[in-house]
Amino acid sequence: MLSPLSFLPLEFHHALAIIICAGLTCHSAFNRLEPRVLVHFVSLLGLPPTLLASLVLPHTSGILSAIALTFGVYLSSLVISTAVYRVSPLHPLAKYPGPLFCKVSKLWFTAIAMKGKQHIYYLELHQRYGDVVRIGPNELSFCDVNAIVPMMGSKGMPKGPWWDGRVPENREVRPLLALRDPEEHARRRRAWNRAFSTPALKDYEILIEVRISQLVDILTTKIASKKSVDLSKWLGWLTLDITNDIMFSGGGYSMEFEDRDDTSRLLGNAQPMALLMGHLPWLGQVYLWLPGMGQGLRAFRKYAADRASERKARGSHHKDVFYHLIDEAGVEPTPPSNAQIVSDGGLAIIAGAETTSTTLSHIFWFLLNNPTTYQRLQAEIDDPKRNNWVPASQARMPYLNAVINEALRLFPAVLSGSQRAPLVGSGGQTIGSHFVPEGTSAVVHTYSLHHDARYFSPFPDTFIPERWLGLEDQKALEPTIFGEHEVIHNTAAFIPFSVGPSNCVGRNLAYQEMRMVICTLISKFDMRFEEGFDVNSWEEDILDFFVVQRGRLPVVLTPRPS
Numbered sequence: 408m409l410s411p412l413s414f415l416p417l418e419f420h421h422a423l424a425i426i427i428c429a430g431l432t433c434h435s436a437f438n439r440l441e442p443r444v445l446v447h448f449v450s451l452l453g454l455p456p457t458l459l460a461s462l463v464l465p466h467t468s469g470i471l472s473a474i475a476l477t478f479g480v481y482l483s484s485l486v487i488s489t490a491v492y493r494v495s496p497l498h499p500l501a502k503y504p505g506p507l508f509c510k511v512s513k514l515w516f517t518a519i520a521m522k523g524k525q526h527i528y529y530l531e532l533h534q535r536y537g538d539v540v541r542i543g544p545n546e547l548s549f550c551d552v553n554a555i556v557p558m559m560g561s562k563g564m565p566k567g568p569w570w571d572g573r574v575p576e577n578r579e580v581r582p583l584l585a586l587r588d589p590e591e592h593a594r595r596r597r598a599w600n601r602a603f604s605t606p607a608l609k610d611y612e613i614l615i616e617v618r619i620s621q622l623v624d625i626l627t628t629k630i631a632s633k634k635s636v637d638l639s640k641w642l643g644w645l646t647l648d649i650t651n652d653i654m655f656s657g658g659g660y661s662m663e664f665e666d667r668d669d670t671s672r673l674l675g676n677a678q679p680m681a682l683l684m685g686h687l688p689w690l691g692q693v694y695l696w697l698p699g700m701g702q703g704l705r706a707f708r709k710y711a712a713d714r715a716s717e718r719k720a721r722g723s724h725h726k727d728v729f730y731h732l733i734d735e736a737g738v739e740p741t742p743p744s745n746a747q748i749v750s751d752g753g754l755a756i757i758a759g760a761e762t763t764s765t766t767l768s769h770i771f772w773f774l775l776n777n778p779t780t781y782q783r784l785q786a787e788i789d790d791p792k793r794n795n796w797v798p799a800s801q802a803r804m805p806y807l808n809a810v811i812n813e814a815l816r817l818f819p820a821v822l823s824g825s826q827r828a829p830l831v832g833s834g835g836q837t838i839g840s841h842f843v844p845e846g847t848s849a850v851v852h853t854y855s856l857h858h859d860a861r862y863f864s865p866f867p868d869t870f871i872p873e874r875w876l877g878l879e880d881q882k883a884l885e886p887t888i889f890g891e892h893e894v895i896h897n898t899a900a901f902i903p904f905s906v907g908p909s910n911c912v913g914r915n916l917a918y919q920e921m922r923m924v925i926c927t928l929i930s931k932f933d934m935r936f937e938e939g940f941d942v943n944s945w946e947e948d949i950l951d952f953f954v955v956q957r958g959r960l961p962v963v964l965t966p967r968p969s
Contacts, residue, residue, distance in 0.1 A: 416465035425462060426477055429455045430484030434492070438846075448689055456481040493544045499844045505532065505541030513543040517686040521679060523950030526822035526854040533855045539841060546826075546848040550855040552862060552900040553839045558827055558851055559907040564836050565589050566909065567828035567848040572684040575691030580746040582754040583912075589830075592909065595747070598739070599912040602731035608916055610726060612798055614652040615920055618645060618662075619927050625662055626932070630964045635937040639768040639960035642924070643671055643761070649920060650759035655714055656723035673710055674761060676703025678952035685826075685953065708753050715752030719745070728755060757954055762820035763917050765955045767924055770814045772945050772960060773870045775936050780872055783884070784810055788929050795930075801922040809875035811921055812901070816857045817870060819903035820917075822951045824853040853902055862900035865892035930967065937961035 417425070433451050456477040464473040490511045492498060500510075508515035519528050532540045533550040542548045549558065558564055570585040583599060586592040601607065622645045629636050644661035647670055651659030661670060680701040684691045694700050718729045732751055734742050774781045787793070787806045794800040801807060828848045829836040835844040843849050860867045863874065865888060873885045874896055881889035904911035911917070928934075936942060940961050948958025 417462055419463065419466045422459075422462035422466070423480055426456070426459050426480045427484040429459060430481045431488050433481075433485050434488045437489070446692075448692070452482070452485075498544075500541050500545065500547065500847065503539055503541040503547060504536040509542050510544060513546070513686060516542050517683065520686055520951075521683060523679075523952060523956065526852075526951040529823060529852045530855045530858060533852065543848070545846055547841075547843065547850075548855075549838065549841075549849060549851045550859060551839065551851075552856070552897060554841075554851050555899065555902060555906060557836070557838045558849060559902075559905060559909065561907060563907055564827035564829055564843070564849070565592070567826035567850075568688045569685040569826035569848065572686070572688030572691040573681050574750075575684065575695050580744065580750050582750045584754050584758070587828075589908070596908070596912065598731045598734065598743070599728075601738075602728040603912050603916055605915075607726065607728075607731075608919055611653050611916065612919070612923075615649055615923050618649045618652065619924055621648075621662055623927060623931050626964055627966060630966075635961040635963045637959050638771055638934075638962040639764075639957055640671075642767045642771075643764040645924070646760040646764040646767070646920070647671065647756075650756060651714075652727075653916075654728045654755040654759055655718040656725065656727040656729075658714065658717070670710065670756075673703065673707040674757065674954070675956055677707035678954045678956065680704040681954075682952045711753035711756050712749040713752075714756070715749050716745075719748055728759075758911070758913055759916075761954050763920055765957060766811075766815060766818070766820050766917070767921055768957055768960055769818045770810060770921070770925065771928075771934070771962070772942075773814055773817075774810070775934060775962065776942055777870060780810065780870070781934075784925075785929050788926050795926055798919050798923060801926055802918070804922070805876060805880075806872065807922060807925065808918075809872035811918065811925075812875050813870055813872040815903040816863065816901060817868070818949070818955075819853045819857060820955065821903075821905075821953065822854045822955060823953065824850045824902075825905060825909070826850045851902070856900050856902065859900065860895070862895060862897040864895040932964040933967055934965075935963050937963055 416422075433455060436451055457474065459481070460470070460473045460477040463476050464470060467473045467476060494507065494510050495501065498510075506515070516525075516528075519525060529540075529542070529548055532542065532548065538549060538551040538554075540548045540550075556563070566585065566587045570581070570587060574581055574585045583592065583595050586595060622641060626636060626641065641662070644666055647661040647666075648659035651657060660667070666672070680694075681704055684694055684701075694704075715729065718727075719733055722735070723730055729748070730736070732743065733748055774784065784806055787804055788795055793804065795804065826848050827850065829843055829845045831845065833845060835842055835847075837843075838849065857863065858867050871885065871888065873881050873889065874894070876884070878889070878894075881894070904914040904917075944958060945960065950956040
């Protein structure tokens with residue numbers, strides 16, 4: 408028989424002590440890791456205080472007051488203990504500098520990132536704190552050329568938990584870009600390598616040429632009735648159509664109907680939500696549970712999946728990218744699943760179109776801001792001694808390649824790089840003189856690295872294509888820059904397409920496409936900014952949502968004599 412004393416309520420301070428201990432126990436369960444699974448997250452936060460509310464019920468006015476008090480004490484003890492631990496010397500990343508709020512919670516960095524200026528914030532942090540900065544409770548950012556190979560090379564780290572949040576609906580089969588298993592990535596990468604091999608790129612040339620000719624015809628018609636065109640918008644539609652041709656064997660009508668299917672808008676609307684879920688991976692679980700959440704992201708991913716499914720259903724008369732991804736040649740021992748094919752639809756559109764159009768837009772903005780550079784490039788393109796209408800010849804044009812590389816240096820297509828993390832079970836990874844423990848994420852911040860005077864001098868923030876030429880050409884073209892300053896040009900720090908096993912598989916296609924577009928437009932038109940256009944607004948309007956969003960680029964075009 409139970410003693411009557413068994414039913415006596417605990418003293419109030421004893422009840423509070425038990426609730427506080429429960430909060431501390433919850434912290435130990437989370438330990439250093441951000442929550443990943445929504446059910447675990449909700450259970451740890453909600454179940455213990457609900458059960459413990461009975462302990463304080465005798466000391467409160469009712470059940471609601473007891474629950475409110477219990478949750479307040481429980482969550483306060485959890486938050487305070489977590490914050491104290493994260494800023495204490497006991498934390499594995501305690502030695503790394505960074506803003507206090509970044510150390511306490513990833514919410515701080517996420518709030519800044521959602522404004523679209525995370526690339527600037529990264530840069531400011533590195534300028535203030537040095538080569539290695541703690542940007543989250545369990546995350547580091549590196550701005551050090553010596554970190555590139557150890558982090559991203561053949562023996563480096565796979566993708567980090569950022570991708571768990573970004574593609575939560577692809578839990579079983581993810582797009583190539585989001586794969587965290589190195590072996591699975593290597594297996595899936597084989598098909599992409601075939602799709603972007605040298606023979607395949609040769610086959611794509613005619614598709615690109617046809618679309619560029621279409622753009623020239625449209626622009627020629629447009630400028631007869633308008634003072635200017637938004638070149639950024641038209642370049643975006645051009646690359647979307649090229650991507651549809653190369654990836655899916657057609658189906659792109661963005662230029663012809665001025666994006667009537669709203670593909671550009673769908674892509675743009677999707678990116679902020681995808682970025683938010685990347686920085687807060689547990690939010691991806693909420694996204695899956697709430698059908699009304701992230702409508703823009705859902706709409707774009709449905710569109711991309713539909714394009715991939717349509718392509719598989721109808722087949723193709725030539726070897727497009729999906730010919731290789733679907734394995735229509737039958738070279739793989741096991742054909743890819745439909746889920747795998749669909750998962751790569753969005754990757755194909757984003758990687759194939761948006762990054763290229765953004766870089767092209769940057770290039771034309773730089774050219775129109777720098778008349779001397781524009782004239783030098785135009786002279787190289789017009790040179791009758793060169794066969795500049797042939798892509799193979801364009802690849803050997805030094806000044807053209809210098810212009811492209813300098814634009815990619817100042818504004819890499821993916822401004823803030825791609826997060827990595829040590830393999831699960833590895834214990835951690837050594838990055839130069841630093842050790843990244845398991846459970847910690849890291850990134851080499853591309854934008855900061857490319858603007859570092861230790862790797863690119865003089866004037867690392869200035870558009871100077873001549874820095875990519877030989878020493879004699881540098882001094883001949885820009886004697887006051889290269890003849891009077893120490894010149895540093897460390898190409899090992901130039902990583903606009905990443906490096907290692909997870910580098911951009913479409914790198915060569917992107918260069919080929921950009922060269923063809925630039926040569927054609929520069930040869931066909933004279934260009935200038937629209938009167939009254941604020942040239943500084945271009946850089947101000949750049950938003951880094953992993954995929955860059957950009958503003959208007961109003962340009963006046965005048966046909967050149969044939």
